[in-house]
Amino acid sequence: xxxxxxxxxxxxxxxxxxxxxxxxxxxxxxxxxxxxxxxxxxxxxxxxxxxxxxxxxxxxxxxxxxxxxxxxxxxxxxxxxxxxxxxxxxxxxxxxxxxxxxxxxxxxxxxxxxxxxxxxxxxxxxxxxxxxxxxxxxxxxxxxxxxxxxxxxxxxxxxxxxxxxxxxxxxxxxxxxxxxxxxxxxxxxxxxxxxxxxxxxxxxxxxxxxxxxxxxxxxxxxxxxxxxxxxxxxxxxxxxxxxxxxxxxxxxxxxxxxxxxxxxxxxx
Amino acid sequence: xxxxxxxxxxxxxxxxxxxxxxxxxxxxxxxxxxxxxxxxxxxxxxxxxxxxxxxxxxxxxxxxxxxxxxxxxxxxxxxxxxxxxxxxxxxxxxxxxxxxxxxxxxxxxxxxxxxxxxxxxxxxxxxxxxxxxxxxxxxxxxxxxxxxxxxxxxxxxxxxxxxxxxxxxxxxxxxxxxxxxxxxxxxxxxxxxxxxxxxxxxxxxxxxxxxxxxxxxxxxxxxxxxxxxxxxxxxxxxxxxxxxxxxxxxxxxxxxxxxxxxxxxxxx
Amino acid sequence: xxxxxxxxxxxxxxxxxxxxxxxxxxxxxxxxxxxxxxxxxxxxxxxxxxxxxxxxxxxxxxxxxxxxxxxxxxxxxxxxxxxxxxxxxxxxxxxxxxxxxxxxxxxxxxxxxxxxxxxxxxxxxxxxxxxxxxxxxxxxxxxxxxxxxxxxxxxxxxxxxxxxxxxxxxxxxxxxxxxxxxxxxxxxxxxxxxxxxxxxxxxxxxxxxxxxxxxxxxxxxxxxxxxxxxxxxxxxxxxxxxxxxxxxxxxxxxxxxxxxxxxxxxxx
Numbered sequence: 144x145x146x147x148x149x150x151x152x153x154x155x156x157x158x159x160x161x162x163x164x165x166x167x168x169x170x171x172x173x174x175x176x177x178x179x180x181x182x183x184x185x186x187x188x189x190x191x192x193x194x195x196x197x198x199x200x201x202x203x204x205x206x207x208x209x210x211x212x213x214x215x216x217x218x219x220x221x222x223x224x225x226x227x228x229x230x231x232x233x234x235x236x237x238x239x240x241x242x243x244x245x246x247x248x249x250x251x252x253x254x255x256x257x258x259x260x261x262x263x264x265x266x267x268x269x270x271x272x273x274x275x276x277x278x279x280x281x282x283x284x285x286x287x288x289x290x291x292x293x294x295x296x297x298x299x300x301x302x303x304x305x306x307x308x309x310x311x312x313x314x315x316x317x318x319x320x321x322x323x324x325x326x327x328x329x330x331x332x333x334x335x336x337x338x339x340x341x342x343x344x345x346x347x348x349x350x351x352x353x354x355x356x357x358x359x360x361x362x363x364x365x366x367x368x369x370x371x372x373x374x375x376x377x378x379x380x381x382x383x384x385x386x387x388x389x390x391x392x393x394x395x396x397x398x399x400x401x402x403x404x405x406x407x408x409x410x411x
Numbered sequence: 412x413x414x415x416x417x418x419x420x421x422x423x424x425x426x427x428x429x430x431x432x433x434x435x436x437x438x439x440x441x442x443x444x445x446x447x448x449x450x451x452x453x454x455x456x457x458x459x460x461x462x463x464x465x466x467x468x469x470x471x472x473x474x475x476x477x478x479x480x481x482x483x484x485x486x487x488x489x490x491x492x493x494x495x496x497x498x499x500x501x502x503x504x505x506x507x508x509x510x511x512x513x514x515x516x517x518x519x520x521x522x523x524x525x526x527x528x529x530x531x532x533x534x535x536x537x538x539x540x541x542x543x544x545x546x547x548x549x550x551x552x553x554x555x556x557x558x559x560x561x562x563x564x565x566x567x568x569x570x571x572x573x574x575x576x577x578x579x580x581x582x583x584x585x586x587x588x589x590x591x592x593x594x595x596x597x598x599x600x601x602x603x604x605x606x607x608x609x610x611x612x613x614x615x616x617x618x619x620x621x622x623x624x625x626x627x628x629x630x631x632x633x634x635x636x637x638x639x640x641x642x643x644x645x646x647x648x649x650x651x652x653x654x655x656x657x658x659x660x661x662x663x664x665x666x667x668x669x670x671x672x673x674x675x676x677x678x679x
Numbered sequence: 680x681x682x683x684x685x686x687x688x689x690x691x692x693x694x695x696x697x698x699x700x701x702x703x704x705x706x707x708x709x710x711x712x713x714x715x716x717x718x719x720x721x722x723x724x725x726x727x728x729x730x731x732x733x734x735x736x737x738x739x740x741x742x743x744x745x746x747x748x749x750x751x752x753x754x755x756x757x758x759x760x761x762x763x764x765x766x767x768x769x770x771x772x773x774x775x776x777x778x779x780x781x782x783x784x785x786x787x788x789x790x791x792x793x794x795x796x797x798x799x800x801x802x803x804x805x806x807x808x809x810x811x812x813x814x815x816x817x818x819x820x821x822x823x824x825x826x827x828x829x830x831x832x833x834x835x836x837x838x839x840x841x842x843x844x845x846x847x848x849x850x851x852x853x854x855x856x857x858x859x860x861x862x863x864x865x866x867x868x869x870x871x872x873x874x875x876x877x878x879x880x881x882x883x884x885x886x887x888x889x890x891x892x893x894x895x896x897x898x899x900x901x902x903x904x905x906x907x908x909x910x911x912x913x914x915x916x917x918x919x920x921x922x923x924x925x926x927x928x929x930x931x932x933x934x935x936x937x938x939x940x941x942x943x944x945x946x947x
């Protein structure tokens with residue numbers, strides 16, 4: 144059995160996702176579709192890319208990933224299918240959405256441009272390439288088609304990347320940035336515990352959290368249960384990234400965090 | 412493998428949809444359920460019918476469609492199962508929900524009334540016929556039961572239809588109406604490009620959009636990417652209907668559109 | 680084919696649910712996952728428990744139930760897998776979430792503590808036990824592993840229960856309490872029609888509904904269609920519990936109901 148893991152910003156209120164499922168079922172009836180999420184905020188390529196990268200290590204080892212967050216649908220952006228070093232196939236728009244996942248999966252090793260793929264459903268609509276281009280290409284690949292038959296060869300060096308911020312150590316502080324916010328208002332930072340090497344932060348200790356010139360006290364702890372309700376916690380999240388949350392609250396609202404916000408973490 | 416394509420207004424916050432899945436899994440373990448959408452606005456039979464009609468050409472060719480938008484559950488409305496000219500089986504309340512899809516699928520050719528079907532789960536609750544009537548009938552049909560065994564014969568001429576508006580040409584204008592609005596606020600009209608024959612509208616040209624006596628400028632374009640952010644676009648949507656949107660905005664809010672609103676499209 | 684029926688409070692906006700699906704697909708590729716709902720209000724163990732109990736009679740007879748509403752994740756609460764008298768296997772946190780379903784299913788007959796299960800994904804994160812503990816244990820059980828191999832033996836008498844209110848008859852009134860509210864604002868009470876024996880309430884008759892000292896008129900009816908739009912209805916819901924609703928409205932808002940609210944039902 145082959146799996147198609149499907150992520151998009153289509154939401155579930157309309158039939159976009161269901162119609163893609165139907166298209167896949169017609170082309171690859173034996174494939175099993177896993178809906179990773181369709182709740183990526185509309186047009187938020189960056190969040191889609193990070194969610195996909197975070198889930199990647201848990202996906203079936205063989206199989207196809209179908210990812211559609213596509214603000215430029217109908218414009219000149221490329222549509223691609225990419226094989227990674229680990230052997231997974233990623234299908235989606237070439238706007239940076241696939242790159243962090245591909246990099247985590249051994250890097251892109253083969254790519255084709257699928258905008259005029261023979262696997263498309265004709266006539267291709269101007270606005271719903273999920274149904275007419277991406278889902279049918281993913282389904283044919285899941286059904287065993289060769290990547291080379293899905294489109295025109297493309298040099299993997301030409302694939303579009305996604306610029307992500309990097310943290311830095313300043314004195315005994317770690318200066319990180321918000322990568323992404325989840326639906327609970329928890330903020331994933333662009334740092335991991337490896338980035339703490341030069342800082343004075345220690346697990347189990349208080350931490351000062353400075354955002355936009357305002358300092359607040361928090362705890363560098365293992366899990367929410369280690370922190371009183373309503374208080375800020377710095378922790379390693381399920382993607383093994385450092386993250387900022389408020390126990391039973393929202394770091395997004397409490398700290399006014401947005402993607403890109405600088406967060407200065409230091410001793411109290 | 413047989414597919415059951417499932418649409419409803421149950422939403423996903425409660426276990427209504429999941430319980431129907433479980434009922435189907437017990438009766439027809441080999442059937443595969445495709446959730447078309449469960450985000451039809453509550454009791455909005457018209458929107459459910461149009462979403463179903465739009466997705467129909469993409470559904471598996473053989474198989475069962477289970478559709479439940481049922482404001483009169485527990486009252487005297489009929490429950491039906493219908494075979495179309497193309498061979499699909501549609502199961503749901505007989506309130507107009509199934510008719511546009513049936514018409515697009517070769518028309519209804521055989522029907523049974525399933526309110527007292529032998530396939531029901533007993534005791535039948537007064538409020539959850541999705542679980543107790545529609546899902547079990549759909550599952551038995553997916554498992555190979557004959558339509559005639561699902562209920563009492565019903566003349567297809569007695570099935571309930573759905574009255575839909577029609578556009579008209581007035582001078583060099585096309586006078587259309589909003590059929591339905593999607594979750595992004597895009598408005599599907601009751602017209603297709605065939606209805607433009609007598610008008611002066613041309614793809615790639617500006618268009619004047621008059622709603623409720625107010626005229627606004629827009630573009631008759633192929634896709635959102637052809638139009639500046641925040642501007643109105645008239646386009647052919649993924650169902651091949653003319654539609655009105657605001658690029659990265661909401662035509663629903665910007666124009667105050669509701670289902671049935673008259674939209675006058677003419678030269679600038 | 681084995682089924683894993685999955686309920687949680689993860690919502691669908693992030694990839695939590697999809698990642699658990701992926702984990703299950705890797706361990707038990709032949710298992711079929713039924714999403715009961717992931718819309719349980721965050722951390723609402725009581726509502727999760729009641730939704731699970733209500734759906735239980737409709738679930739596949741053999742199979743695994745995976746339930747995750749886990750406000751104390753990372754703290755000392757136990758994680759368990761339980762076999763019921765009917766032979767189903769329930770996996771989740773031991774915080775009362777599983778108990779009403781287990782009791783309805785023949786009671787717990789065998790239990791293991793899975794916090795250090797050999798089936799966990801290592802390293803176990805501090806915040807996402809759905810992915811790292813519960814889903815992999817459920818998947819191994821679905822794939823045929825013995826319950827005894829999933830963890831350390833646990834006396835079923837030590838499992839955590841959920842305290843639920845009980846109704847009482849006072850004179851010719853039934854004094855009940857709100858158990859839970861669904862997404863439409865309908866309130867399930869802690870009473871069934873058996874509890875009406877001593878009261879003067881009769882189906883088809885008016886009923887006085889007193890909440891917080893305020894009495895309002897309603898109808899004790901079979902279904903919403905029996906009651907004018909906007910009026911209150913007392914009815915037997917799809918779980919065969921007495922419930923309070925407002926036809927095409929919200930009993931939650933109209934009556935100011937919350938879980939635990941006392942509702943006094945009597946003659947007009």
